[in-house]
Structure formats: structure tokens, C-alpha cells
Amino acid sequence: MQPSLPGKAQATLREVLPRLVLSPSLFLILLFVYGFIIYTGYLSLTDSRMLPSYDLEGFGNYANLWGQRNWLVALQNLAIFGILYIAICSVLGLVLAILLDQKIRGEGILRPIYLYPMALSFIVTGTAWKWFLDPGLGLENTMHLWGWESFTFNWIKDRDMAIYTVVIAAVWQSSGFVMAMFLAGLRGIDSEIMKAAQMDGASRWSLYTRIVIPQLRPVFLSAFVVLAHLAIKAYDLVIALTNGGPGRATELPATFMYSYTFTRNQMGVGASSAVIMLAMIASIIVPYLYSELRERR
Amino acid sequence: MARSTQPSFGTGKLMRAALYAVLILFAVYYLLPLFVMLVNSVKTLDEIRGGNMMSLPEVFTIEPWLNAWSRAQIGVEPTGLSPYFINSIMMVVPAVAISTALGAMNGYVLTKWRFPGDKIIFGLMLFACFIPFQIVLIPMARVLGMIGIAGTTSGLVLVHVVYGLGFTTLFFRNYYAAFPDELIKAAKMDGAGFWRTFTRILLPSSGPIIVVTVIWQFTNIWNDFLFGASFADFDSMPMTVALNNLVSSSTGVKEYNVHFAGAVLAALPTLIVYVVSGRYFVRGLMAGAVKG
Amino acid sequence: MSFLQIDKVCKSFGPINVLRDISLDVEEGGFLVLVGPSGCGKSTLLNTIAGLEKLTTGEIRIDGNVIDDLPPAERNIAMVFQSYALYPNMNVGQNIAFGLEMRGMPKGERDAKVAEAAKTLQIEHLLDRKPGQLSGGQRQRVAMGRALVRNPQLFLFDEPLSNLDAKLRVDMRTEIKRMHQTFGTTIVYVTHDQIEAMTLGTRIAVLKDGVVQQYGTPAEIYNDPTNLFVADFMGSPAMNLIPATVRGNGVEMARADEDPLVLGFDQLPGDVAAYEGQEVIVGIRPEAITDADSRAAMRAGQQVTASCKIDVVEPAGADIYAITALGGKEVVTRLHQDWFGQANQHTELVFNLEKVVFFDPQSGVRLR
Secondary structure, X not given: OOOOOOHHHHHHHHHHHHHHHHHHXXXXXHHHHHHXXXXXXXXXXXXXXXXXXXXXXOOHHHHHHHHOHHHHHHHHHHHHHHHHHHHHHHHHHHHXXXXXXXXXXXXXXXXXXXHHHHHOOHHHHHHHHHHHOOOOOOHHHHHHHOOOOOOOOOHXXXXXXXXXXXXXXXXXXXXXXXXXXXXXXXXXXXXXXXXXXXXXXXXXXXXXXXXXXXXXXXXXXXXXXXXXXXXXXXXXXXHHHOOOOOXXXXXXXXXXXXXXXXXXXXXXXXXXXXXXXXXXXXXXXXXXXXXXXXXXX | OOOOOOOOOOOOHHHXXXXXXXXXXXXXXXXXXXXXXXXXXXXXXXXXXXXXXXXXXXXXOOHHHHHHHHHOOOXXXXXXXXXXXXXXXXHHHHHHHHHXXXXXXXXXXXXXXXXXXXXXXXXXXXXXXXXXXXHHHHHHHHHXXXXXXXXXXXXXXXXXXXXXXHHHHHHHHHHHHOOOHHHHHHHHHOOOOHHHHHHHHHHHHOHXXXXXXXXXXXXXXXXXXXXXXXXXXXOOOOHHXXXXXXXXXXXXXXXXXXXXXXXXXXXXXXXXXXXXXXXHHHXXXXXXXXXX | OOOEEEEEEEEEEOOEEEXXXXXXXXXXXXXXXEEOOOOOOHHHHHHHHHOOOOOOEEEEEEOOEEOOOOOHHHHOEEEXXXXXXXXXXXXXXXXXXXXXXXXXXXXXXXXXXXHHHHHHOOOHHHOOOOHXXXXXXXHHHHHHHHHHOOOOOEEEEEOOOOOOOHHHHHHHHHHHHHHHHHHOOEEEEEEOOHHHHHHHOOEEEEEEOOEEEEEEOHHHHHHOOOEHHHHXXXXXXXXXXXXXXXXXXXXEEOOOOOOOEEEEOOOOOHHHHOOOOOEEEEEEOHHHEEEHHHXXXXXXXXXXXXXEEOOXXXXXXXXXXXXXXXXXXXXXXXXXXOOOOOOOOEEEEEEEHHHOEEEOOOOOEEEO
16 A cells, blocks of 8 residues: 555545455446346337347237247246256255265265266267167167167157156256265264164164254255256256257247247347246245345354 | 264165165266267267167277367368367356456455445345346347457356356355454454455465365356357357257268267366366355355 | 553444443553453454454543554554464464564564564474464464564453463463563453453453443452442352341341341441341352351451351362352352361351442442
């Protein structure tokens, strides 16, 4: 600090310096996040097509949106995908964590193997699974070559089943992460409680169902929040795995928004779908963040 | 992670064996797609078409890798993935550096120089971590155009810095919250001001959280597809977008072995980071998941 | 004029008043102890002296100069923290030198100063170690070294002994007292431990709810408490505070299954006489109730001897604490170590009336 500054000015600078340091980030966030949310919200109320237009036309886009078969398909797919993805990841993650927590030799090798898909891009995951699930080249073909001629697994080409292949690939990518969360939770449980339960004569089953799993409630909540928001944002995986197909059978809100905004020249409808996605995520995240931040002082 | 803390029940040998069998089966499940990609990336196209995806190559060839790297047709020119690999690096390095540096300073201010309203600011930043990026795509495209960096690597750097800020701030804030306030007071008594307290006292102790943040940001930005697909033009296209173009291009013969080599190339940087410093990778995931 | 003057200082966080109108003076070379239960405002007061927190109203002066607007570093004050706050990334030498470095002292001079301070505190062999490699006592020394090396005009200590085990705490207490005697620097010391307060301070300020309850020498605080809170807080075992009824020149304390015990005074203090027939609280320290053998140890004065039933006996080595019941309260007495009575038996107890103090049971104010 310059010694030439008068004492008062120096004191003022000391006061505001921290806020000054924070301000560029705050500016970026306010503009690029909240400003943009407002902008997109506004667009969703206009008659924007290929280019943004600023002529308000009320809630026409929303009415239009809910009349679109594709949007309803996307929502239905999101429901199927979201529920299965969250449920299977949670169950698989919990089971793997409990199994790994049995003083396993080689845990140090197994854990990273379960977890590595999380480091991959969804594009890579999609590419790998697209091929693996391809009836002519992948699993089905392999089974046939191994002599199981009647084996069929052509979900990825089947309009009714394709969405489940997205679930398979997504679970493969994320379940290890959920396992790691549960494992950390298990390791955080007071071992004296476990000993006490054993002294009380609890069987292994009741030890887990009555003592351990109830204590993992916060982990379930965190896992739910993380998985739910990943599910709503899911875009890359579908693009790489099925590209929304066959037909539009694996359309999700994220792919719907992108194609309506940038390829179908229906920007107003695209914006309104984005607003609805934001509303879905906010309804999960805001209460969660609020309670998390409240707990601390 | 600490060793298992739970008491051991008397367990039969059979149970133990079943346990290991299940665990190994899952390991196979997680490894299989990677194995398939690797094995088939060194086979000839004929062998892939005619053979079993699980079998090891009869003829080992490195040709698909060379193709993927420098000859495969992505768009008009047969350049291979290498220019896009470079694009990704040119994008990731500055984006990670800037967002980490800003996050560190934000975390420092939000924990050690608190002022009225700081919690609201943090809340605003935290929520920004979770927004679906679809909500910002349209205005972002306009703003990038307005400031003249549409379709450039600089534009992507800006985008990734902005939408990474929430996480980097969260990481540093939580780390610095556990850093004793008395040390800051002691530094004040010793005459260190805002910056010297940061550079001399906090930063030297921030090694672990810097590693966590850098890994997190690196992984997320390298793996990003949506922003790359939306805001990059042909000269600034990142690796993930190029890979997707390569794999889903409908012209010509589908060279699966080249696709696999390309996919592994795209995955390689993050996989290497994961293998080298998995512990920090996991810590980042946890910190990103368990807020507050 | 006093060296450190704390003049009508108030501090509030929003609607909460943490410090209310605090005025304290310390002479140069004095040792002021701020003592009180947690949340009483003692640490906040210390932080305002240090400049780490701004006071709301009032003034703090050192050597006649107002320091309120100076940042901490320009106040020429050093502080030893509860956790010692040693910078974990620097070794001991760098820790001690950091304050000098921040003030722009050249390296050669710095090294000489550090060496000197290290020699005084006998930590020369530790200079290259990191704080994490030090024991609690060593950390305490380094923290003191960091304060000493700057040769400040005022030392602040924020509960520096509370993280040490019992034995080390006593050793380090002596060390701090010795340092004070050697260097003669003015010290302000915060603690919640009343024994530390008694042993270290030349002046003690007892705080509660942001208000100074009493300010005086250790002897004044101990023997002449101004209210029930100070009487109860200072001293271990605590002063016996017994409900009693005033009857003429005596006070009457109820006993279970026995006649009340009457302490007859030559002359009750004037304030107490006005409570005729009403209840007062009688304060009497354990050492002022003793057995016949220890009577000689008491200074001659007004005494009352009475037979009391002993409920519990607690031998403590040098003394024996025997517990009886008066006015519905447990009353601790301090007996000679050769006393051979037993629980559930009666024994003759001598009450030293010179040491008895009285309080109003509602307001807790001392009656004189």
C-alpha cells in the first residue's frame, strides 16, 4: 500500500479491498447466470424464432410446448430415466459400498475400478456403449458367436426400450461415484455404535437395516440431489449413445431444448423448455442448499 | 479413506468366497467397455466385422491409432483428432488456471473477510453450479458475438471460467472455513495485510485443495460437450465435439477401430489424471456433492 | 497517568451488546487479568484492544495516545493466542521473524533478534522445526517468542494455557509470571480460570454479560467481593453461600433434624441490621470454617465454635475438605490434614466471623 495515501483513505481501501476482490466474480455470476436466466425467461415470452425477438406474446410458447408430442415424450423419458437412474445408482452404490466395507483385501484396487467411469466424458461413455449394445457388433453378436444363438438384446434399436439403454450407460458411469459417497458415509459411522449393537446381539442383517443404513440418511439425500440434477441436465450421453433416436424415442428435455432452439428455429419454445428445466432443478436444489447453509451458524 | 472400522462377524469361508466373486464380477462389469474399446482399437476393420468383440486381436495393428490421431476425416479435411486435442488443451489450461485463482480469492474473502451479505453472495454462486446450461445458451451465444469472441477458444475459456466459478469458490471456501481464524488474526498483528496474509499464510497451506480444484475443473472442462458444440466453430472445436463428429459422421465406411482409438484418446488425459491422483479426484467429487 | 486506559468502551453486534460501558486502567508494567465465564465479553474486549475488532463507542489509549483508528499492526501490541496460531507452513525461526519481516526489518537484523529471543526462551534448538513437530509447551514458548521479539509496548494473552494438560499448565503459568517479572512489559491476559487470574494478575477484572462486576487486586477480589457472582466465581472450592435469617446481632442458619446454627456477631454491618427477621446470604470461604486444631492458623478475631454433622469427607492431601449442611446447602469446610473425624459424626467447627460477608438474596449485592 502506498504510504502517500492519507490515513483515512488507506483505512477505507482496507475496508473495501475484500469486496473489491470478490466483485469481478460476482459481476460474472450476476451477468452470466442470473442476467441470462432473466433474458431467457423473457425470450420464452416472445415470438422469437430463428433470432431473438423482443415482442412479447405472453405464454403462447408454454402452451405450444405442452402441446408438443416431442416435449411430452421428453418429459416421460426423463421420468423413466430419472427414476431408474437414481434408484439403481443408489441401490448399487450402497450394496457395493457395504460389500467393500467388509475388510476386503484388494479394496485399493477394486475401488478405483468402480469409480473410473466418472472421469470419462459422457461422449466417450456413449461411444463405447453404443457399440457394446449394437446387436450386430456388440453383446448380442458375441453371445451368438459363443453359441447362444437365441440371445437377443436389441434395445438400442427398439423405440420402446431405447431409453433403458441410456439408463444402463448412465448407471455404469455414475454408480461408482455413489458407491464412494456411501463408503465415506459408512467409514464415518462411530465404530463404538457398531460394537454396542453387536453386544446387543444384532445380526449382520439387522445391524445394517436398523443401525447403519438409517444413519446414512444424509448420504442418500446428497446422492439424490447430485443424481437428480445430473439426470435433468443429461444431454451429451444421449447425443453420443442414440442421438435422441431411434426416431425421437430417447428425446430428453435437454436435447429437445437444443434442437428446437438451434435447428428448428423455434427459439421461443426452446427458451420456455429451458425455463422449465431450471424450475425442475431449482425445486430440488434450492431447498437443499437452503437447509445446508442454514445448519452452519 | 480409512480402513474399515466395523467389527468383523465370524464369517464362513464360503461367504467370503461369494463376496469376492460378486466384487470381482462388478469389477469386470466396470472394466468391460474400456477393455472392448482398447482391444478393438488395435484390430483391423475386417477382424472387427467378422470376429468377436471380446477376443484379443489376431493381427495387432497400430494403424487405427495413427488414423485417429492424424488422418481421420473430421469435417472436410482429413486431419485426424490432433488439432482438436490441441484445441482442448488451449482451452482447458487457461480456463482451469483462471477459475481456480478466482475461486481461491473468493474463498479467502468469503471466510476470512466476512461482510454483511456475504452468505447471500455465496448462495448465489453456489446455485450457479447447478443451473441447467440450456438456460444460458441463447444469451451466451449473443454475448460472445457482441464482444467478438464467438467461435473462438477465448470464448470457450470465458464460458468455462464463468460456469466453473461456483465450484472453485465452494471448494476453497470450505477449505478455508476450516483454516483457524486465529492464524489470520496473528498475521494481522504481525502486520501482514490482505494480500500478504493470503500469499504468505493461506496459499502455502492450500496445496491439497488446489490439486482437488484443478483436477475437478480439468475433468469437467475437458469432458464438456454442450458448450463446445454450441459455441465453438470449426477452428476451435474441442476434442469431445470432434470425437462425436468422427463417430457419428454418416459418410463412408464406419471405421470402428478408428472410433475406438479416438474415444480412448479423448479419455486419456482425464484417465491419466485419475490414475495418478485418484485420491484427490474422489475428494473433489465429495466436496462437490456434500455442500455447506 | 495510567499506561493503558480503557474508557467507557461499548461494543455491540447488531442488537446484542457484548461490552457495556467498560472502563479499566492499568499502570505501566501491570498485569491485568480479564476473567469470567464463557460469553462474558472478555475475548471481545481483548480483540478491541488488539484492533482485531472495532469498538462501537468509547476510547482506548496507550500511554495517552488514542489507538482506536490504528490497524492492529500499528498499535505496537503483540498477542499470544489460545491455539498459539503458529503459521503451519513456516518453521519456528520464520514464525518468530514474520512480524519483523512484515515491518521491513533487514534480514541480518531479524536473525539477530530471533536468535536473542530464542535464547531467552531456550528454544534455540527448535528454530528449524515446523510447528507440527512441537509439543504443547514448546508451541507456547514459540508463540511467546513471536510476541517478545517485536518488543511491543503491550502484550495480550488470549487463554494461552487452556490447551495444555494440568501439569504443563502450572509450569507455563510460572513461566509467564517470570517473563513478566523479567521484562516488566504491561500485560492484558484473558482466562476463564480463576486460579490463573489469582496467581498471575496484579489487577483482576471480573466480567459477566459484558459488564465489569468488580475490578481490583487479587486480594480485594477474593476477600471483598462486591456481589454474589464474584463471590461464587472466584475461589476453589467456591465460597459457601448460605441462606440465613437475621436475628438481632446474629444470623440463623437452618439445619435438618437439629436446632438452627446461630452465628452471633459483636456487631453486624449496618446494611445487614436493616434485614432484621429477613433472609440474607452469608458468604464464608471454606478456609474460614475449620477444626479446633487449625484455629491457631486463623488470625485472632471473632470466632464461633459449633458442633456440626459431617456428611462427606474428602481428603485432599495438604488439607481435608469436610462437607456439612447449613441452610439447605452443602457447606465445604477446610480442615487440618491430621483431623481424624469420620462421615456421619459430629465435630466441633470453628467459624471465623472476620471473614464472613453478606449479600442481598434477590439482587446479589454485597451488604456492608
